[in-house]
Amino acid sequence: MLYYQHIKKISQEDPDAIAIIYKKxxxxxxxxxxxxxxxxxxxxxxxxxxxxxxxxxxxxxPEHLITFIALNYLGxxxxxxxxxxxxxxxxxxxxxxxxxxxxxxGKKNLISYFDKSI
Numbered sequence: 001m002l003y004y005q006h007i008k009k010i011s012q013e014d015p016d017a018i019a020i021i022y023k024k025x026x027x028x029x030x031x032x033x034x035x036x037x038x039x040x041x042x043x044x045x046x047x048x049x050x051x052x053x054x055x056x057x058x059x060x061x062p063e064h065l066i067t068f069i070a071l072n073y074l075g076x077x078x079x080x081x082x083x084x085x086x087x088x089x090x091x092x093x094x095x096x097x098x099x100x101x102x103x104x105x106g107k108k109n110l111i112s113y114f115d116k117s118i
Contacts, residue, residue, distance in 0.1 A: 004073040007033055022062050032066070039070035043103075053077045053097055057090070057104040067103055 007029060010017060015030035054076045058064040064080070071078045079097060081090060083105065093099070 002073060003069045004036060020062060027062060035066045036069050039066050040073055043070055043074060051075060051077060053079055053099050055079045055081050055099045055102045057081050057083045057102055059083060059105060
């Protein structure tokens with residue numbers, strides 16, 4: 001069962017159940033499901049490229065979890081990378097894993113495309 005299917009099932013069976021607590025604030029499954037669905041729509045242009053590697057340069061937060069689950073749902077191979085890693089190490093990871101797409105905490109969480117020259 002995909003993470004998405006598990007969360008959707010719980011949000012339907014017990015929508016008031018708390019999924020995660022972040023900074024002392026609970027996020028219920030039903031709201032988490034809505035956020036994941038939104039992120040799937042934002043990232044839906046990836047659907048045509050199944051099993052493509054996508055790096056995630058996001059701080060540990062609900063956004064990280066939501067983006068991970070959305071990319072997983074879309075059939076991507078998710079490569080989480082700590083945004084605190086030195087640029088040299090990040091570039092090495094991109095090159096070694098042949099990563100061309102990165103989701104980051106940039107303006108409006110834009111998707112960045114990288115070429116092989118990194």
